[in-house]
Amino acid sequence: MKLSALTTEQRNENSMTLDQMSTIDILKTINLEDKKVANAVEAVLPKVETSIEHIHKALAKGGRLFYVGAGTSGRLGVIDASECPPTFMTPPDMVQTVMAGGTKAFVNAAEGSEDNEHQGAADLKERNLTKDDVVIGITASGRTPYPIGALKFAREIGAYTVGLSCNENSLISQFADCEIEVVVGPEVLTGSTRMKAATAHKMILNMISTTTMVKLGKVHENLMVDVHASNYKLLERAKHTLIEITDASYEESEKVLKLTNNEVKPAIVMLEGGVTFDAAKVAIQKSNGYVRKAIDYVKKHHS
Structure with a gap:
């Protein structure tokens, strides 16, 4: 599927005159679109539940959870994983993020690194992935090579895989045991998936880590x-x-x-x-x- 055909790349009819709007109208437009995010997340709750059941079983048996992503998707993984040790006293390696371009890419964009499928597999391989672990590939478009490469490698190893995207029939879903496709629609700023798409993914990652930790007796x-x-x-x-x-x-x-x-x-x-x-x-x-x-x-x- 061409990039331009993806829902996340479509133009939003409600923001066609964004550059001519007053400040308050821009804010109202963004706010109205943001309200749609929770409903989109609600529609995929059964898929989120399925992923959590597998993650809980894996972590209870000593397995680990890996978030894999590039750019904003990787940063969301870093934020969620880094909060687990102080909030739930988890070992630092229980929930980890594998990010395209390494940890330095959290602050300094390394957007070119997202196109390397082989690197996604190699970076995950470095963490000594086993079949007892779970890997979540995060990509708003659903077609980013880096997390796709990671999921392909995870499946070869026998680890449980989850694809988290914002488009229906995402490419990454083909390599996931559980596909979570949270369709939030076109962004106010065309293609800027740091907005609604990222908000939806942040909400889902919050659900995954918090619910899993509740089930592990940490609440x-x-x-x-x-x-x-x-x-x-x-x-x-x-x-x-x-x-x-x-x-x-x-x-x-x-x-x-x-x-x-x-x-x-x-x-x-x-x-x-x-x-x-x-x-x-x-x-x-x-x-x-x-x-x-x-x-x-x-x-x-x-x-």
Whole structure:
């Protein structure tokens, strides 16, 4: 399919006079188009669900999740992957991004690198990909050679593959076990897929990482209980999380967090179950990281 035939490359009838509009009219036009993004994402939720079920199984067994993309798509992967360790205390290698042009391309555009299909495979190969991993190729057009090369290699290895694009019948979908084609329509600025297409992909990546981490037991109620309290803001959040869940006082939460090296999960179990740090750690381990199950465990075995 020619580039000009792609939905993401079509001209938007609502913005044909963009250069003649007032500031507020430009803003209203962009805003009206942005409102369409959530509906487009809603239409592909079953596909997103399918991908998450596979990602959850893979990560639970020690596999890894790789985002692969060029330009804006790669940058979106970097943003989502880099937030996982501080938010969910994941190992740095659990969710990774492989970006065309390397990490330096995050700041300085290396757009030519996206055309190299072989490089996409080679860069992924360098990460020692195995069949236990999952690879998500991100490309608004659905035809970018770099993530396509990565997905082709991933399939050869036997890893589960996901294609995330913004056009129907995308080329990358042919190499994906699960294709997520979120069709947001033509951009306000023709072909500028950093706009609606990127917003849709950011929303979906948020869903994928957050839902997977919930399923891995890194959330209790709707609170971050595997947060790495590495600065003042996060430490304060950790204290207030304890207060919310256990009704402990500020002083009690501060005291117990010192005993747990600022880890929230064992602090919750200690306060709720009236046990030591070591007993809390054992309970969490026996419960595969799920706080609710760990609390039930200590109440059953230490009452």
